[in-house]
Amino acid sequence: MIRSFTFLVNPTSGGGAAPGAVVAVARLLREAGATVDVTYSPGPHAMVELVDEAVGRGDVVVSVGGDGMLSSLAGPVAARGGTLGVLPAGRGNDFARMLGLPETPEAQAELLLSGGVRQVDLLAISLGGERRLVAGSVYAGVDARAAEIVDRARWVPRRLQYPYAALRALATYQPGSYRVAVDGIEHEYAAATVVVANSAYYGKGMRIAPPASVEDGVLDVVVIEAAGRLSLMRSLPQVYDGGHVDLPEVTLLSGKRVELRGAARAPIPVGADGEPLGPLPSLNQRPALVEVVPGALAVVCPAPSAAGGG
16 A cells, blocks of 8 residues: 655755755655645644644655754654654754665655654653653753754854854853752752753764664763863764763763753753753752653654664
8 A cells, every 4th residue: 555645844944955855755756656745834733733634644744844843743743643754854854863764865755655664752841831742852051052053043054054053052151050850860960961862863963862762762861061161162073973971071861751950140041853942940940841752653764773873
């Protein structure tokens, strides 16, 4: 039986690259006999309705865009018992990297037509009275500041946007006091950032959490403790291959439930999969809560041995 597809496209992803990414793949799928519907993102509320309709028809819902677009669809697709496909067309594409997704239109179409379906974990983040599901990671501190800078750095060549934003954020960062409770055990740190990861990758290929797996039902927590700005800048290249975890200022924790709160001179920003979520609760407030949701999402992707760490 040939699959049918509903492509939901974020037209601004990848500096406008997403619409172009659809054309060749949709043509190949139609030539193979598949039914393909393409809709450009009309906003979050309408997207939920479109997911409802697509899953009701039995379509694979295909996210066309970056990690933010993927995360915005992962929760609704999982809640309705649907299957997600991913056509990476954003700036970072880190969850696609984790899943080992191909890059050429021919390979992407072949995977969507005949690839296997895996059940992968998601993260549930409760912050500011709201709960949402995300795919890759939740982070608080200098990396969330870097994500804000990336959104304003569209004049920088795409391949340089993330390194530029990371260096800009590090140049102005202020360390914070964090309380991190993992499965009920609380730790205190003076830190630059805390990352709660489902996927190993963020920031366009930074291997921030090398042990992470999207199928182990466990969250990997990376704490980068406060250090001098120059020291942090010099260690930045090591994040790309995961070598930073051997540095003395890096702590790795793991568990299924993580509570975060902290304080600094300015409010500590929180982000998830490239999207801002607001400020981190202060030390005397109810903490942000991140929980793993094991096997929540069915996604079309290569077998685990072929994926990038998942």
